[in-house]
Every structure is written in structure tokens, then in C-alpha cells.
Amino acid sequence: MSKFAMTQPPVTYQEVVNLLATLPLERLNSVYDFDLFLEYQPLVPIPETDIFGATHADIRADEERWNQQFADSRDKLSALAHEAAEEFRHGRTKPMRFTSDGVTAHPAGRFGQDEQDVQDSCSVVCKTIGTRV
Numbered sequence: 001m002s003k004f005a006m007t008q009p010p011v012t013y014q015e016v017v018n019l020l021a022t023l024p025l026e027r028l029n030s031v032y033d034f035d036l037f038l039e040y041q042p043l044v045p046i047p048e049t050d051i052f053g054a055t056h057a058d059i060r061a062d063e064e065r066w067n068q069q070f071a072d073s074r075d076k077l078s079a080l081a082h083e084a085a086e087e088f089r090h091g092r093t094k095p096m097r098f099t100s101d102g103v104t105a106h107p108a109g110r111f112g113q114d115e116q117d118v119q120d121s122c123s124v125v126c127k128t129i130g131t132r133v
Contacts, residue, residue, distance in 0.1 A: 020031065049055050054062070070077075087093050097105040 020028070023031065050059070099105050
């Protein structure tokens, strides 16, 4: 990748001239002033990585992996949603409760108080949708 990464395809000289030809005369002074402004601005290279060191290719690959995981588990997630709706319709659910600081409360105390319960719940969901904890 070059020192100055491009986020868009380069614009040709002719494209700029064609655009200027379509502008009303009263806009040309503004364009000229902006051109002078740009002329004196230093070119700052666009970083090739984000703050975590990931390149654009890394980020695109990661997004593709997430998209694939969601696509692969869509039917399973849909089945879980239907199952949850069925349980709700049959009165087998309980309303969510929250503590005063906004944390989800569990009927037996604060949800997450027993870390093993949380891990077990996560494991069941992850196995159902085909991902790892």
C-alpha cells in the first residue's frame, strides 16, 4: 500500500474542468479561494492502519467473517426467536427486572452473581447458533 492511501478513486483534471464549467459565475470566486486555501495546506498521509493496528484489508476480512457467521446462524437464530415467542405466548417467561443502577436483576439476586450460571447460559446459546464462547 502506498504512503498516501486513497479512500476514493483519483479525480482527473478533465473531470474538475468539466465540473467548473457547470458552476454559476458567482461560485467561481469561492472555488478559486478554496483552491488557494488547499494549495497552502500540507498533505497529511492517511494512516494505513487504525488505532489497533488493523489495516483496511484486516477490517474488511473481519467484517466478512462476522457477516458469514450471521448468515450461517440466521436459521438457528430465527428458530430461537420463534421458540422464545412461543414460550412468551404460553406464559413461560418472566419480565426482566433491573437494579437501580441499570443492571439486569435475576429473581434470585443480581444476574451474573453466579458466574458459572452465566457461562452455562452463554454456552447453550453459542452451541445453538454454532459459535464458540
